[in-house]
Amino acid sequence: MIFVTVGTQFGFDRLTKAVDVWASAQQRVECFAQIGGGDYEPRSMEWKRYLEPEEFERIFEECDLVVAHAGMGTIITALLKGKPVIVLPRLARFSEHRNDHQVATAKKLSSLEGCHFAADTEDVLRYLNSPEALQGGCLKADELDGLIGNLEFFIKNSV
Amino acid sequence: MKKILAVASFGGHWIQLRRLAPLFDRHITTYVSTEKMLGKTVSPSDFYGVIDAAKETKLKLLWLSCNALFILLRVRPDVVITTGAAPGLVFLVLGKILGSKTIWLDSIANAEELSLSGKLAKRWADLWLTQWSDVAERTEASYLGRVL
Numbered sequence: 001m002i003f004v005t006v007g008t009q010f011g012f013d014r015l016t017k018a019v020d021v022w023a024s025a026q027q028r029v030e031c032f033a034q035i036g037g038g039d040y041e042p043r044s045m046e047w048k049r050y051l052e053p054e055e056f057e058r059i060f061e062e063c064d065l066v067v068a069h070a071g072m073g074t075i076i077t078a079l080l081k082g083k084p085v086i087v088l089p090r091l092a093r094f095s096e097h098r099n100d101h102q103v104a105t106a107k108k109l110s111s112l113e114g115c116h117f118a119a120d121t122e123d124v125l126r127y128l129n130s131p132e133a134l135q136g137g138c139l140k141a142d143e144l145d146g147l148i149g150n151l152e153f154f155i156k157n158s159v
Numbered sequence: 160m161k162k163i164l165a166v167a168s169f170g171g172h173w174i175q176l177r178r179l180a181p182l183f184d185r186h187i188t189t190y191v192s193t194e195k196m197l198g199k200t201v202s203p204s205d206f207y208g209v210i211d212a213a214k215e216t217k218l219k220l221l222w223l224s225c226n227a228l229f230i231l232l233r234v235r236p237d238v239v240i241t242t243g244a245a246p247g248l249v250f251l252v253l254g255k256i257l258g259s260k261t262i263w264l265d266s267i268a269n270a271e272e273l274s275l276s277g278k279l280a281k282r283w284a285d286l287w288l289t290q291w292s293d294v295a296e297r298t299e300a301s302y303l304g305r306v307l
Contacts, residue, residue, distance in 0.1 A: 008170045072171030072268045104270040147304025
């Protein structure tokens, strides 16, 4: 099952439409889309606007692949669960976000295993058409352990 | 053990904050977020739900500030730590004024420069952090690690 998610703040019609059109041409693919405030309503995918935390968790567990905007919550969850995630950044010129920070984020995070950067919807479709090439990542703990240790040090000594 | 007030907007900010759970579990931590339903995910720690607000919604910010003041006076944290967004900044500033130590951890989503709230947090944060070492090199923010 492919899980498309656009986050809790804005819709992302460019992404949901591209995947919906792709899904309509497939024989046997199951897709679920969380479309947020978007105007486009999918015809070939099951969809909902927002998901409760438990639903989000369950769908994430069940899916094989995630297609998403460059939202941290989604990317972190995907990496934590070892699900490959295709990331399409929102762009300011399409009024998809205030600025283009998602592009830099997506590019930087694509250095992490399991996170696949898509510059545009064509890239997304290319990935969708060869899913075997997509690996799920697993998070290494070094950076996090370092951060926690440093914060603990600060709290112990300066507070 | 210290009293920590951990604040983050619902969504990616919250998920990043919760990656620091091993730290929070070692102290007395109270959580704050903009989605009430998150409360049960941090039980038995205390949790406060507040309204979401940003620079475009000045009245909501005002109401949020009153709420924040109430919570800070009630909890009296030693440390206020936040991953943003604007609500986190409100708690950080008011927390500093009331005598807490403060930590701003800019979202990992900001891979080139700090967020707007992050930039505003500078003079109110004892630890002013970015999660990208190259951003730390180019700005006065510090790098102490990443949640990913």
